[in-house]
Amino acid sequence: MTSTQRLAFLKGHGTENDFVIVPDPDGLLDLSASAVARICDRRAGLGGDGVLRVVRSAAHPEARAQAGEAEWFMDYRNGDGSIAEMCGNGVRVFARYLLHAGLVEAGDLAIATRAGIRRVHLAKSGDVTVSMGRAELPAESVVVTLDGRSWPARNVNMGNPHAVAFVEDLAHAGDLRDVPPFSPAAVYPDGVNIEFVVDRGPHHVAMRVHERGSGETRSCGTGACAVAVAAARRDGLDPADTGAPVTYTVDVLGGSLTITELPDGTVEMTGPAEIVAEGTFEAAWLAGALA
Secondary structure, eight states: OOTTSOOEEEEEEETTEEEEEEEOTTOOOOOOHHHHHHHHOTTTSOOOSEEEEEEEGGGSTTTGGGTTTOSEEEEEEETTSOBOSOOHHHHHHHHHHHHHTTSSOSEEEEEEETTEEEEEEEOTTSEEEEEEEEOBOOSOOEEEEETTEEEEEEEEESSSEEEEEEOSOGGGGTTOSSOOOEEOGGGOTTOOEEEEEEEEETTEEEEEEEETTTEEOSOOHHHHHHHHHHHHHHTTOOHHHHSSOEEEEEEETTEEEEEEEOTTSEEEEEEEOEEEEEEEOOHHHHHHHHO
8 A cells, every 4th residue: 555545544433442454354554553643633634532543453463373264354553653462442343344335234243352262242222242252360469559659460461461450439540641650560571551440339340540551542352351350250259169150330421331250250341333434534644644
């Protein structure tokens, strides 16, 4: 693709976690970290928490091995241009785009990601359910410290790393523009998403999150899954032991997500996803971004 060609984009969000969607089915576009950061700039670009590049699995070197199970690969980049393994809200928006573009029908489909295949159900109601895989609970834990307060944080991996801290007040998290200090740093050598969580009622919590590479976001799907699993364990609930699924409502700044952990360990996330706009980049601006 030359920089003089016009490039299509769409804008979408899942519980106000917003993304720029770039269709690139044949994998011809070279999106550098700096180009992604310029696209996601909320003043000089389109603005977004990240970019979802839509590529056929067979056309992407990281996804070719998954092409037999999933036609489409979600090449997700954080707002600063860094590559992320997984994005739960992003998967829902990605699936909504595929339906919007007529590339899939409502119902069940598979999407390839860097964290593996994700099974998705597109309901006619508009909600999207994603099978997010099993949570890993590494033994290492960390302590998050902010403004003179410290909290132990549960280490949860949902294909990407999370540290979940239960606090008395979400305001204690501060502005979350910068990464909250945590130790030992060696537990997360590639950085971490940090969730601050309060209780709202039985099986009902609320969270704020600093997302690695994006700062505070209005929602984080993998973070909501990590929070639900951490809350269940704190509450003495493990579906693998009880044989019964456990469901938590997780309020985020941009809405609510329903998270269910099944007896086999699979975590399912249900929530909305919307496409809000589409258009093309101006050629001159795009040339500068890709330079």
